Amino acid sequence: MQYKQDQILRSVNSILENKAQAGHDINHTLRVKDLCLYIAGIEGGDVEVLEACALxxxxxxxxxxxxxxxDHAFISAQMAPGILKAAGFPAxxxxxxxxxxxxxxxxSKITPTSLEARILQDADRLDITGAVGIAMTFAYSGAYGHMLYHPDDPMCKKHKPDDNKYAMDHILSKLIQLPTSMHTNTARHIANKRNKFLLDFIDQFKQEITFVREREL
Ligand SMILES: [Fe+2]
Ligand SMILES: [Fe+2]
Known part of the structure; x- marks a missing residue:
């Protein structure tokens, strides 16, 4: 029996609608699903499993x-079986x-044992690289009232990164490292390309915040 993919998507939509954390809305879910399927097209993996776990x-x-x-990962895992069953997903x-x-x-810093779980981790991390990663970072930090950067140490050279206070600390300590955390070659390749944009962004940002008041960063 063919399972009803649309029904899963409708359930996800109704759960996330107007309640998702800044940036982590249905668009993030759909981008992760697309990335999973793209990576699977090159690396292999069960497409049905990937589509469901991404959604x-x-x-x-x-x-x-x-x-x-x-922990939303555990909560999602508890909610998923009911939705899968109702949609007739292969048991x-x-x-x-x-x-x-x-x-x-x-x-979680876990390296999963299955290819599908590694691809989901890659796709989820890929979606916070590059331009989208920057947008997600500032959407999140804006929602929680964080500052753009540390006033005395914008490039995070002297203080321990604190992404509960400064958006740039998140970019400089986490986003920039993401390509090295990818499991698949396909995801690493995409992440490296997107990281070039991120490095250009950091460079431009640095130039702009020192444009009038020159200082060593
Ligand atoms: Fe998540
Ligand atoms: Fe996610």
């Missing part, structure tokens, strides 16, 4: 926002979807 990987975010300290593939969702977080 469902962040559905726990609204709950995590309501209850800080919880023998559910476990693989759940494993990928549970282990998708960058901060």
């Amino acid at each position: 469902l990987h962040d559905i726990g975010r609204p709950e995590e926002i309501k209850n800080p300290g919880t 023998h593939k559910v476990e693989s979807v759940i494993y990928s969702i549970t282990n998708h977080r960058y901060s």
Whole structure:
């Protein structure tokens, strides 16, 4: 029996609608799904598993926002089976979807054992590289009232990066490192290309904040 992909997407849409964390809205989910399928086209992997885990990987975010300290990866993994079952998703593939969702977080520092879970991690991280990564960073930091950069140390040379206070600290300590964290060659290649744009952005940013008041950064 063919499962109903549209039904999964409708469920995800209704969960994330107007409740997603800044930048992590349905557009992020759809970009991650597209990236997963692109990477799988070159690296292999079960396309049905990838499509499902990409669509469902962040559905726990609204709950995590309501209850800080919880983990949206685990919440998403708990919510997913009901949605998959209702859509008629192949039962023998559910476990693989759940494993990928549970282990998708960058901060978990886990190298998953399945190809699909590694591709989901890559796609999720790829979506915070380059121009979109910059946009996501500032959307997030704006929503939480963070400053653009540390007033005395904008390039984060003297202080420990604090991305709970400064958007540039997030870019300089996390985004810039993302290409080295990719599991697949395909994702690493895309991430390296996008990182060139990120480095240009940092360079331009530096020039602009020192344009009038010259100082050593
Ligand atoms: Fe996530
Ligand atoms: Fe995500």
